[in-house]
Amino acid sequence: MENNKAVITFSIVVPVFNEKDNIFPFYERTVKVMGELHEPFEIIFINDGSRDTTLDVLALLHQKDKRVKVIDLARNYGKEIALTAGIDYSSGKAVIPIDVDLQDPPEIIPRLAEKWKEGYEVVYATRESRQGESWLKKLTAAMFYKVIGSFVHINIPPNTGDFRLIDRKAVDALKELRETHRFMKGLFSWIGFRQTGILYQREPRFAGNTKWNYWKLINFAIEGITSFSNIPLRLATYLGLIVSLCALLYGLFFFITTLIIGNPVPGYPSLLVIVLFIGGVQLFCMGLIGEYIGRIYDESKQRTLYFVRDKIGFNDTP
Ligand code: UDP
Numbered sequence: 001m002e003n004n005k006a007v008i009t010f011s012i013v014v015p016v017f018n019e020k021d022n023i024f025p026f027y028e029r030t031v032k033v034m035g036e037l038h039e040p041f042e043i044i045f046i047n048d049g050s051r052d053t054t055l056d057v058l059a060l061l062h063q064k065d066k067r068v069k070v071i072d073l074a075r076n077y078g079k080e081i082a083l084t085a086g087i088d089y090s091s092g093k094a095v096i097p098i099d100v101d102l103q104d105p106p107e108i109i110p111r112l113a114e115k116w117k118e119g120y121e122v123v124y125a126t127r128e129s130r131q132g133e134s135w136l137k138k139l140t141a142a143m144f145y146k147v148i149g150s151f152v153h154i155n156i157p158p159n160t161g162d163f164r165l166i167d168r169k170a171v172d173a174l175k176e177l178r179e180t181h182r183f184m185k186g187l188f189s190w191i192g193f194r195q196t197g198i199l200y201q202r203e204p205r206f207a208g209n210t211k212w213n214y215w216k217l218i219n220f221a222i223e224g225i226t227s228f229s230n231i232p233l234r235l236a237t238y239l240g241l242i243v244s245l246c247a248l249l250y251g252l253f254f255f256i257t258t259l260i261i262g263n264p265v266p267g268y269p270s271l272l273v274i275v276l277f278i279g280g281v282q283l284f285c286m287g288l289i290g291e292y293i294g295r296i297y298d299e300s301k302q303r304t305l306y307f308v309r310d311k312i313g314f315n316d317t318p
């Protein structure tokens with residue numbers, strides 16, 4: 001068929017970074033589940049600059065099954081960009097981003113598809129439990145969703161990763177957003193459309209280690225907030241106002257006490273405290289402004305989001 005856009009129903013989009021041991025188990029479970037749906041599908045793996053034998057495993061898999069397609073990115077761009085690349089090259093009527101480590105069980109896909117058939121354009125999968133994750137990760141995740149919920153005016157469902165089903169209409173909308181700082185969970189919600197969620201049990205990682213550490217997670221949280229909200233900038237204004245007010249009150253207090261009881265000890269400690277405090281607030285506010293200026297700088301370059309070294313299994317470009 002000259003145009004395969006019409007024939008594929010499901011595009012499963014899987015970013016992979018050093019995941020050689022997960023690919024086969026993931027493939028087997030996914031194909032089994034997709035077989036039950038009796039609809040044509042493709043699995044697009046995006047090799048995000050893996051340094052192990054991930055690419056060889058993927059090429060092998062494509063030899064075995066032509067429904068497996070591979071995009072080999074020029075380097076490691078991070079999951080958000082890898083996901084974007086996969087979505088760009090997908091041709092299905094519905095696109096399903098999923099992790100390769102089997103934390104998002106493919107067995108959920110039929111339930112997503114069911115909701116899609118009911119007419120929803122985005123069906124996201126919300127985690128009911130997080131097995132194999134430490135209490136610290138659970139706590140910080142909960143805090144993250146709380147903070148982002150109060151800062152950002154779009155409705156980002158809590159405990160929901162990138163695992164979801166997106167209708168072609170919403171995918172086309174998503175493809176229009178080419179910003180460099182991509183907080184995908186935010187973008188998925190920002191586009192709108194009819195959205196709904198289902199609950200599922202998140203499983204522990206099958207093999208290998210998570211690519212996240214706390215440093216990355218903190219940066220991810222800053223990314224999420226500053227990409228979708230200007231409130232932190234206003235925070236700087238409020239903080240400045242409050243501190244100035246405190247300083248004024250303190251000055252007044254000082255003035256009155258000096259009038260009444262005099263000033264027996266020169267105010268060296270209080271001076272130091274005030275100087276340090278104001279200095280801290282100023283640095284904090286400059287940091288905030290810097291975050292946004294950095295973003296303006298990055299976006300103004302309008303760089304291409306990613307470069308593709310190789311494509312396996314694609315006849316035509318998107
Ligand atoms: N991943 C990626 N590029 C990266 C980091 C991760 O493509 O730079 C992929 C990874 O291979 C996996 C998914 O993103 O399929 C989720 O990564 P991970 O399991 O490390 O994250 P977690 O589940 O701990 O949030």
Ligand code: MG
Nearest residue numbers: 099101103205
């Ligand atoms: Mg994982």
